[in-house]
Every structure is written in C-alpha cells, then in structure tokens.
Amino acid sequence: MSGRLAVVGLGPGDRRYLTPEAEEALAAAQDLYGYGGYLDRVPVRAGQSRHASDNREERARAAAALDCAASGARVAIVSGGDPGIFAMAAAVCEEIEAGPESWRAVDLTIIPGVTAMLAVAARIGAPLGHDFCALSLSDNLKPWALIERRLDAAASAGFVIALYNPVSQSRPWQFAKAIERLSRHLPQSTPVVFGRAVGRAGEEVRVVTLDAAAATAADMATLVIVGSRDTRVVARPGRLPLVYTPRASAEVSA
C-alpha cells in the first residue's frame, strides 16, 4: 500500500507567505520531515511525528520520507521558499530515480512557494522585471569553472542575476570571486541588492554598487541580485530607493 508525499514550500519565513495549499498539506501530514530550522516554523499539531535533520542531509531525508510514504503514511517534507528552487524537490526526484520501484508509486505532490528572490525583489522594486537567471554559488556539487562560465554567459547577455547560497562557512572566497568575474562584463555602477532574512525577524535589505559588493556582508540567509546594464535606481525621499529593470531593452551587443 502506497501513501502520499507532499514536498511543501513554506515561503520566505513568515506565515503571511504560506499559501492555503501548503497550510492544508501540513495539516494533513502524519509525519513531517525537514531541516530543523524549517520544521520549527510549522505549528505543532497533535498526532504528528516530526523528523528533524541537518541542513546537509538532503538525500538521506528524502529517502527516509519516501520510505515512510511507501509504507502507507501521509508524509510532508518542508522546504524554505519554493521546494523546486535549490531545495528539496530535486533531492526527492534523485532518490526516486535511484531507489526501489515502490517509491515511483508514491503519490507525490510538490507544493510551490514564494522563493527568496521573489521576496527580495518585491522589497526593493522590480529588479527581476525583465530577463533574469538564478544561480547557486555553491561549488559543493559543481565545479567552480562551471559557475564562472555561467556568470560570464549571464552577465554578457544582459540577464539580471539572482545569486543563491552566496557564502557559507566552508565557502568563504566564492562570493568575492563571483563579483570580480561579473565586473569584467558590467559597469562598476551596476546596482546590487542584498536581502537578508527577508520575510523573517531581522530582515535587512541593502543596495550598493558593483564595486562595493564584494566587501558587503553576506551569509547563507542572504540572497543577492546583481542588475544588468538596464537596471535603474530611483531615489525616494525618506525611503529605500527603488531598484528595477525596465520591461524594454534595446541592448544587443555587450
């Protein structure tokens, strides 16, 4: 007998971002799996079991949740933001492909959420208002040379760039190196937005220019958006400036 597995996006943090669909899936689950920090955001309900695991144990967590669902339970794995963007949905799919036949029979639902770049962009205007890309700066699972190649391609073709996982304790130099790489293609005055813990306690949003970005503090809770040549900054009295990328673009050559 096969049960159900919901991979649930919690949004950027606060329950104001949790969709009714996500709320329902959390309420219906018998077993909840997730990184402890995300599970802590889910209200405790009687009769539910919680299985917290460390941030790095994504595949083991996915396998345990699939096992539990395949045995007939209603299971939810929680993910910050959207589960499909640098989060648990890919890990679950990897396990299903590699795992026993019974895992393919699990009734799998992936429940989208507001991913970090949307929340940060909304706070400052519309920096993702035209063509953009999302790139993880973690070189744990891909070579640094590939990251550089993607930074080159994106910046020279005029994409705005959202950088996920800019810095961690074990990856101290990658962010400054990425900014240096982008500086080969973009003017020093290009706007760069740092959004930290957006949607949660301690939220902080800063706008700097590219030449000051490498020296600006970032951590695993930070999402960085690097503008294109088209991105504009509009000063406002007594408020943060607006940063936005117009819908029209004339640029063809770099």
Add this chain to the structure above:
Amino acid sequence: MSGRLAVVGLGPGDRRYLTPEAEEALAAAQDLYGYGGYLDRVPVRAGQSRHASDNREERARAAAALDCAASGARVAIVSGGDPGIFAMAAAVCEEIEAGPESWRAVDLTIIPGVTAMLAVAARIGAPLGHDFCALSLSDNLKPWALIERRLDAAASAGFVIALYNPVSQSRPWQFAKAIERLSRHLPQSTPVVFGRAVGRAGEEVRVVTLDAAAATAADMATLVIVGSRDTRVVARPGRLPLVYTPRASAEVSA
C-alpha cells in the same frame, strides 16, 4: 496627503495559491486596478471600486493607480503570478521614475506571489532544480536579435530555460524560431515541459522532447520549460513522468 499602493501577486490562479499577505492587501484596498481577467479572480467586497483595463495598457493602469494613491486612497493593483516577474511591478516603477514627485512619496508595497514557472515546475517534478533563467519571448519591447543572443548564452552555458509569453496572436513565429535556436546547442532528446493554465480550470501539462517542441501547441497561458543537458526524465507507472534537474552538475565545456 499621500496614500498607499500595493502591487499584489495573485499566484497562478486558484485561491489556494493566494498568500495571507495578498489576501489582506486586497481586503484593505478602496480601489482595485488590473487587467479584467485578473480582477475577476478577486472576490467582490462592498465599498471597493474596480477599474479594469486591457492587457496591453500596463503603463496607463500604473499611472492611474499612482494618481489615485497620491490623492490619499488605499489602492491595489493586481497581477497574475508574481508582480515582479514580467508583470506590473516594473511598469509601476517606470511610471514612478517618469512621473511627478508626489508619486515617489506614495507608500508602495509589492506583494510577491507564486510565479508561473514555479507552479509548472512543481507539477512535473523539479526541472528548475538547478541553475536556470527566465526569458520572455515577446519582442514587443526588445529586438528579436537580443532574444536569440540570450537563448544562445543560456543554452550553451547549461541553464534550464523558462520561457514566458511564448506565443500570442500577434507573435505567431517566435516560439518555433526560439526552439530552432535552442536546438543548435541542445540534444534533440532534451525534455521540454508545457504547462497551460496551471493552477486554474483547464490545467494541462505535457512533456515532449526538443525535436517535437516547435509543433506542440502553446499560447499566452502557456509556460514552457526547456531542460539543460543535465535534466532527466523518470517514468512512473500510471502517472506523468518526473522531470528534474539534479543538484549536481559536472559539465564545463559545451
């Protein structure tokens, strides 16, 4: 006296995707602006005025809403999906930059939502599970040569590509041309996901290979995701296959 303007993301359609934050902003508004099709999704409340406009009148709609807010009203502009992704937030920022000083004093809030590519990706697995870009195929506001350049850059660097606005009545040939362009860089077996009206009545999701993509029906309600060389398809008994992009990538050269 300056009022408030909320630019509200409704998500992909169904109210199950509407965040509590968006719900609140809609309830608090005195005047609602938007494309008629989006306004129709918002429940009618006593005392609210509705100002529906055509899909193409984005700047005029933004200007009217800013005028209304600057005169002291609580105003909401509604947007499908997320307002910051190929939607109203950029149009509002454009108007603020070009408009009278009083518009910069308006208390502007942008409320993020689940954008179409997240909803489509969730339905089929995790095609956006690693580095990806989002590109509008509309050449109303940018030259076609720039779109081709971005398609080349994204596909050759290994980004998964989400195509917004693939086809409209006035743009019948662009989608087939874009697929032809991507075929220069990607194998004919590359998975391509078509999600139509996802989250709404008449939802339809199809998975084809790149060589069949140009001949697959798409319209303005369709979001297309073209995989990278890393994107995988996992067959499942009695269900749609899973399409996902693994978190690890070894590719460096094209």
